[in-house]
Amino acid sequence: MKILDVCCGSKMFWYDKEEPHTTFMDIRDEVLTYTDRNDVRKVEVNPDIVADFRNIPFANDNFDLVVFDPPHLIHAGANSWLVKKYGKLNKDTWEQDLKKGFDECMRVLKSSGVLLFKWNEDQIKIKDVFAVFEQQPILGDKRSKIRWSVFVNEKACDCIKKACELTKFNALNGGNKMSRKKDRKRKNFTIFLANGKTLHFTNVSKKEDLIDEKGYPYLVLHYFDKRINKQRTAYFEMINGNVIGYAEDKQ
Numbered sequence: 707m708k709i710l711d712v713c714c715g716s717k718m719f720w721y722d723k724e725e726p727h728t729t730f731m732d733i734r735d736e737v738l739t740y741t742d743r744n745d746v747r748k749v750e751v752n753p754d755i756v757a758d759f760r761n762i763p764f765a766n767d768n769f770d771l772v773v774f775d776p777p778h779l780i781h782a783g784a785n786s787w788l789v790k791k792y793g794k795l796n797k798d799t800w801e802q803d804l805k806k807g808f809d810e811c812m813r814v815l816k817s818s819g820v821l822l823f824k825w826n827e828d829q830i831k832i833k834d835v836f837a838v839f840e841q842q843p844i845l846g847d848k849r850s851k852i853r854w855s856v857f858v859n860e861k862a863c864d865c866i867k868k869a870c871e872l873t874k875f876n877a878l879n880g881g882n883k884m885s886r887k888k889d890r891k892r893k894n895f896t897i898f899l900a901n902g903k904t905l906h907f908t909n910v911s912k913k914e915d916l917i918d919e920k921g922y923p924y925l926v927l928h929y930f931d932k933r934i935n936k937q938r939t940a941y942f943e944m945i946n947g948n949v950i951g952y953a954e955d956k957q
């Protein structure tokens with residue numbers, strides 16, 4: 707079991723601050739002291755590695771569990787104790803920064819791995835953060851101000867990756883769960899996305915249900931695109947019967 711805590715801070719939520727399966731990471735290594743009423747308190751941020759979650763220095767597919775507890779504040783004085791203790795996001799770039807962090811967590815996570823994300827809704831609603839991630843968690847706390855959420859790894863399977871490597875392919879992010887419905891007679895396919903959008907494929911000449919090298923199922927549709935008068939191919943990554951990733955040749 708390999709675990710990475712990308713924003714370990716002072717490891718407040720760890721029962722064992724030397725947990726042996728875990729690599730502790732943070733962007734800083736420092737000891738802070740502060741006075742709370744008359745008590746002098748100390749906060750020690752002492753990670754195993756100092757690194758930025760936007761550029762995690764580990765190879766792909768490395769960890770079974772990644773814990774992501776980034777700063778949640780965008781408005782707070784630089785000298786405030788909360789900022790010293792938990793850090794602060796850049797108010798102009800927080801969306802890009804968190805998205806980069808989320809994508810990096812997913813990159814170093816094994817395909818079968820789990821991402822545990824913690825968020826405090828003080829200044830930014832969690833639904834806005836999920837929108838930035840372009841992925842919904844599978845479960846999580848839906849009520850309290852501090853939200854723990856579990857994400858599964860929905861990174862593109864090999865068929866999607868391969869398709870994208872050939873520069874003529876585009877990939878749509880598979881963050882949304884989709885379902886599919888087919889109309890055998892008219893050889894039409896409609897893919898319903900959870901966000902309300904639909905993808906239509908007409909004149910499907912061939913449909914293939916295949917398995918990639920790692921054993922992941924994928925669906926291939928060969929269809930005629932009337933708009934551009936061309937034969938095209940679309941690839942769909944499947945999990946439990948749902949289409950979660952999509953790539954097709956550029957027009």
Ligand SMILES: C[S@@+](CC[C@H](N)C(=O)[O-])C[C@H]1O[C@@H](n2cnc3c(N)ncnc32)[C@H](O)[C@@H]1O
Pocket residue numbers: 712713714715716717718719720731732733734751757758759760775776777778791792793794
């Ligand atoms: C909410 S606190 C984490 C608290 C921690 N989970 C705990 O239990 O004490 C966020 C942490 O993220 C760190 N941080 C901020 N920006 C970062 C970045 N770009 N990469 C890695 N860590 C970062 C901060 O230094 C801070 O310690």
